[in-house]
Amino acid sequence: MDEGHHHHHGGDFDARLTACGVAEPVRTYLSQCAQFHSSPAPGLLIGAFMVDYALELLGANPDEKLFSVCETPKCLPDAPQVIAHSTTGNGRLKVIPIGRFALTMNRASTDKTADGFRVYVDQEKIKAFPIIDKWFSNSPEFNKHTMGTNLQEQILAAGRKLLSYENVRVPVTLKETWQPVTCPSCKETVPDYLVIDGKCGACGPMKYYEKR
Numbered sequence: 001m002d003e004g005h006h007h008h009h010g011g012d013f014d015a016r017l018t019a020c021g022v023a024e025p026v027r028t029y030l031s032q033c034a035q036f037h038s039s040p041a042p043g044l045l046i047g048a049f050m051v052d053y054a055l056e057l058l059g060a061n062p063d064e065k066l067f068s069v070c071e072t073p074k075c076l077p078d079a080p081q082v083i084a085h086s087t088t089g090n091g092r093l094k095v096i097p098i099g100r101f102a103l104t105m106n107r108a109s110t111d112k113t114a115d116g117f118r119v120y121v122d123q124e125k126i127k128a129f130p131i132i133d134k135w136f137s138n139s140p141e142f143n144k145h146t147m148g149t150n151l152q153e154q155i156l157a158a159g160r161k162l163l164s165y166e167n168v169r170v171p172v173t174l175k176e177t178w179q180p181v182t183c184p185s186c187k188e189t190v191p192d193y194l195v196i197d198g199k200c201g202a203c204g205p206m207k208y209y210e211k212r
């Protein structure tokens with residue numbers, strides 16, 4: 001699902017969007033996503049169509065306060081970040097690494113749950129798009145060097161024709177109340193709910209660096 005070393009040349013991709021006759025607002029979404037991601041990666045492009053579809057199902061404007069959940073960390077999360085301003089930083093994007101190419105979006109809610117829509121790549125519908133199907137299933141028949149452009153064009157032509165959706169309800173997570181705790185090991189301060197066995201995560205099981 002990645003484009004390896006192929007970096008994004010905005011002009012080329014924008015020209016292809018025009019050549020493929022992609023309509024607004026998706027055209028702008030696709031262009032902005034490719035710019036942000038640094039390449040028009042296939043999963044990102046499908047993701048932009050998914051967000052556009054979810055926005056329409058919600059009847060939402062991308063500038064509203066919207067929450068997104070992505071079921072894969074690959075490419076997809078950049079689409080709701082760019083288009084709907086659901087970011088990891090503002091707490092409105094959750095990425096669950098379960099490997100399904102799917103996205104759920106909902107509005108803010110004061111209830112314990114919120115109604116939303118889950119948009120996913122439909123395994124029946126994708127069969128109508130053989131190149132996308134080969135790429136998506138990681139088939140050895142897919143060659144990104146010879147088929148990359150065709151894949152991109154097929155994704156732009158398919159739009160949401162390979163997607164389906166379902167009505168879902170998601171729990172609303174309340175803002176956690178917390179107290180500061182100073183880690184006895186590193187002396188840095190963390191919220192109490194992130195303390196593991198009396199220490200901060202980095203001094204425990206979530207250690208990710210060594211001092212040099």
Ligand SMILES: [Zn+2]
Nearest residue numbers: 183186200203
């Ligand atoms: Zn610590």
